Amino acid sequence: MSKADLHLVNAADEIERQFRSVMRRLAGGVSVITAGRGDDITGMTVTSLTSLSAAPPRLLVSINRQASSFSLIDRHRLFGVNILGSDQQELAARFSNGKLKGKQRFEGISWFSGTAGVPLLDNSLATIECQVEEIIERHSHGIVVGSLLGFDLSHRLSGLVYWNGQYVDIDDDSDLNELANCSVPFAHAR
Template sequence: MSIVTRLPTASPPVRDEAAAFRAAFRHLAGGVSVVTTGAGEDRTGLTATSVASLSAEPPTVIFGLNRTSSSYAALQRHRNFGINFLNAAQKQIADRFAGRNGEKGAERFRQAEWTTAATGAPLLVGALASLDCEVEELIERHSHSIVIGRVRAVRFGADEAALVYWRGDYERLGWMAEEAAAALGLRAL
């Protein structure tokens, strides 16, 4: 039984169920995060839009991770991770961690400033916010694992516009600090 139902739209036809599933989720706007793990040359990470809060008490997060990715193996080794919510000016970081330029592992951390959290996880300096997390549970389902992490610390960055992913591309949500200040007449652009 196919999960694809054809509706009259302007969208191009989809060839298979997996492609239809991915195409449907491109319509769901999501905040862009970089999930990082490891240390030194064993650092790695990925761009994710599937990060969500699971519980506020205790603070817990959840996201899906492909079990064949190098980030999954590093996460299993290190048992900690950072979640870095990207601002609109950090599109190149999102691209690097999505593998769009062919960079892998520790190469993805170049050209940005990082700090090490209490758990050992790499956190991006200048992110909207960063979460320092420890792996609480990995639940294997199909090609991915559901990663459940306990948040150990939260860091806040500048109050900037958020980077979001929608319809297969990056967009921004809100104003950058300089634009907001100029709009309020606090300073010129």
């Protein structure tokens, strides 16, 4: 490797590090993606869930192809989405814990099998069962497009957000009123 090649590698590493810092400034809702059936189940915490289309209802999630969840989603062509509430930080940490694998992540917590057989977490703000419509593989990740098979919506309104490397609670009763008082009207936004 020449000095010029070494410089390019170091520059690329620095750009990736800075990119991660930039992306930490983007707040993201916290969800757990679940996959598998029977005893062969797993799940992972994500902030990459987003709506793709309302008509027809489609969502997408970006998942590292090395993650155990990816292989189960690819094999079964089904997955669950569990949108977490502000009181579920421990659950988010559990499903991002690299020491726990597969079914271990579900031990000691309340969950159930959805109508399609996908594991779903009790007490989530919302749960969604999806069938894989398409997986678009790019670089280290697969962009999984899901069509909705069914969903359940809680009456609770207290979300969990990941921002700047930490979990942040959003409580409907206090935080939304505070945000409404300090928000800038769209017409004046830059």
